[in-house]
Amino acid sequence: MSQRLNVGIIGAGPVTQAIHIPTLAALRDEFCIAHIADVDIELARRVAAGSGARASDSAAAVFEDRTVDVVAICSPSHLHAEHLELASSAGKRAVLCEKPLGTTMRDVDHAARVLRASRTPLVLGAMHAYDPAWQWAKRRLDDFGHAHTVQSKIILPRNVRFEDAATELFGRPDRPGASDDSVNARVRFIRDMILGLTVHHVPQLRAFAPRIARIDAVHIIERMGYAIVASGTESNIVLTAFMNEGWRPDWGIRAVGESHSFAIDFPPSFVHAGSGTASFASASGTTSSPVSESNGYLEEWRRVGTLARGERDASEDLEDCIADARYAVDLAELTTAWLEVHG
């Protein structure tokens, strides 16, 4: 193994504590956590102490830290595009940016221009894209053909349950309470849900329904989530996302064609539960992915390492990330436009 890569992390919240620090600890031969920044300096210090990392209260300090090879952007979503640009300017060897890449098409396109120009390797922190089950499935998609029905289902208990199962969390942020029922509030809610949750399914949605042609119906379910019915150019699409108080998550995608079908089920966020499971079925039988001890978090960081060391051409990952980000924002904008018309 070559010299370890020093990682700087911007944001010390639950994603950093429950996802990235345990993952980087598991990959300690490859990475070293060098610097953690958070606007809450006390939180940054407490989180950094466990890794022997430096702590600071500004993202700029991480970008300016010449010992930092790789930056993980775990700041609030609306700051991602700005922090991506700063990471590129600082000449970092690779960036892992938590989803979403940007919250508007303008932000995404700006980030794309900056990243292409600087040739900064990028991995988007959306663990299902790197899950071994999806990687197994991607290699077999050419044989799949057309899907006429695509269903994405995300049913999750509240994150707290999984955060607490992954680590002992410092400084849990307050969760926003229920907002009013105005159209504006509903638009904000569904936009946040799509860019924060459904975004995880975008690699699969893009594979089976490459373009969202129109939104047919949007239903918001009080205190739970939403259901969206959309049409692709040649497919029906149903997207559901609910957070309830049941104990069991149910997170998967089904794509059905005339002679074949695809199914994939993922473990929930925050936990390091091994890979998902994927299968292709036809009248002649079912082929399933092997279950792996690895998971999407480990694999996305392994990809960061491969890109940072120049062992892989970064352009394919970058273009995938940009296409996923554009698809997610497009879905969010079509959905909010539908809501603004229909209420």
Add this chain to the structure above:
Amino acid sequence: MSHGKSILADAQTQTIAAVVASRLPMTLQDVDAKSIAVLSGAARWPQRVAESVSAGTLVSLVIGPEPVQVAELEDIAGAQVLFGWRFLSDPALDALQDWQSRTGVLAMTMTIGLLDSIDAAVLEIRMMLSRRGIDLGNAIQRTPGGARGSIRTMHADDALVVIVVVQRTEAHLPELYLEWTEVRRRLRVHVTSDATARPATIELTDAHGARLLATNYESSHRRTMLRAIDMTRASTWSSELEELRAVLRSSPQELAP
């Protein structure tokens, strides 16, 4: 029928009738030859029921009925008709009577064969919903989606959303998934093909765990046939024709091309 059991079947239902009857050697012994007619539910099935009644049949069992115009039912208004639904007739679904809900999200995905009728599938789902007091004819949004699938959704009221997906494929046997998700609990039902007697799966989940209900290796066809036999013996009356009429009346747009 060639095996000599005492039911009649038309050309399209002979296989079903023969298979079911072969598993009912005792119960069929005292049913005479004109007691039960097993009829296909393909287009113009009311006409076949009328002919069967004219021939003296007591109970007409219509397998997989397709939607018809309400007016087509006028001539058989007094007939004893039972419907053999692909999934709705599964005996396991009796257990759902205890599930009372009007909130959350009810998502139903019915997978059918490439040559099966989407209209018949949607009608069966409408019947299921109707038995739970949900009329899909109200506030429905329909996404035809081409020849291979169809989606209907509705916001039944402020608290309940219904999503219905019908999809055609040959990758799986026909099956029905029903998932009803509420804030605190969730119901998941999987009903397998009516060509098998595999037990349905019914699972109730809440914050504390999940409960899997006991279900039997009994096909929907067998259950329906037993009900038909009971009707011939006990002269009980079936209200299913009226039930179907009400559903068809509530959703005339479903019959539009």
